Amino acid sequence: MTNEELQNKIASINNSLEFTEEASEFLNITVNKDDLHKLCTDLKSDTDLSFDYLFCMTGIDYGKELGVIYHLESIKHRHQIVVKVKTEDRENPVLDSVTDVWKTAEFNEMEIFDFFGVKFNNHPNLKRLFLTPDWNGFPLRKDYVDVDNIVIK
């Protein structure tokens, strides 16, 4: 399906989504964090869409908000989309886990928790993946300061 057809199809599933194609080759969908899990389940189970391959999962710090970006592809149809979700809560950011939809999300969500501090509901084993459990702060956030290990010139 082309990006336009995808947009029409996905808009018929959930009409509160925001679509952009600006400055990206993929169709970008911004979803409210409460609708995330429902949307992901629908995207995978719908036979015309069948987004069964989560090929990249990125955590990102927008400054004010924290976000997670899901790159999805369908093995059957070979079309790709990007789903974005944001949360404004920087103290205790919580999103729904998608490990039950795509199992590959397990390690990726652990990595995002490790570096951005985003917690995922219903994750089977949420803990720091790379850093030690007693590490202070979340290093890939833009406001992270580590006086011992990072020298700012």
Add this chain to the structure above:
Amino acid sequence: MTKDKITNDSFKTQEYFVNMGPQHPATHGVLRLILTIDGEIIKNIEPDLGYIHRSIEKMCERDSYQQIVHLTDRMDYLSSHINNHAVCLTVEKSLELEVTDRVKVIRTIIDELTRIASHTLWWGVMGMDVGALTTYFLAFRDREMINDIFEETCGARLTMNYNIPGGLMNDIHPNFIKRVKEFLVHFRKKLPEYDSLLTNNVIFQKRTKGVGILSYKDAISYGVSGPVARGSGYSSDVRKIHSYAAYDKVNFDEVLFTEGDTLSRYKVRIAEMWESMKIIEQLIDNIPEGDISVPTKAVIKLPKGEFYQKVETARGELGVYINSTGTKNPYRMKFRSPGLSNLNALNQMVVGGKIGDLVATMASLDIVVPDIDR
């Protein structure tokens, strides 16, 4: 006393933990696995990562795009040229820079040489892991020839840094074509030896056949890629699906095996070496004339936006995501590493099996730890 009675009453079994690594020869680098085992049966595996995490993604936010290319060598050091290629393709895509056909063909040839070098090293180590030391020495004999070719042309044997955004750092060495042809003649004779020495060995077959099975459905759900995916019959070759460089101009087959066990992952890699040779043979006599690089500005500034490019490394699908705000550094850079997803599926493959099978299955995943740790 019946047999059942002995096992049930006389022996009490108990689960216990065993550490495998971080300094274990079969974990290929500093990977620590915490095994929960009952006797010899594996109940659960928990990888403990981060021993060589260098936070390359954070460093990228500080560096210019030319500098980032050099950092990517250190991720999956066995396919360093392909990693460089991925970053260069992303930067070129965002700048809408079209490289010359000469660059595309040379990049493709060197990518495939890298793949053969990586697969030969894997073959040697795979043999060693299941107890055949000879394979290690044979593999290094053949890999050495490719390293010599790289040394002459790129000036380095492992971390090549031959790609730059817009082209190549310098032209190929005058000996390059002759040496590559010599290697192909040599390797066409030697690759059948790999089969007669290891593939058809009865002990090897018994250690690998039906061991560590990953089903087609799980392969997709776990997002595995590369030979691990193709061993489960899941067609995932980025070179075919989202073709880049000169791959759309050459004929080659995507190797698929459907059993999903350790042996089929092994066979995929052996067959891929034949396919790589086929690709190089089609291109080596037809390197077009042209410039080796398109001039770029000294300070590369990407336009505002998000850019994504995937390539097929020796281990699977490497993705590069750049979020740019229009400055000379990326706002956020992410590398989708094939190793992390492949390692994620390890639990699925080995739980219920024996520790010896774990070693064989790990070897068939071809894990490079810096690629996972980034």
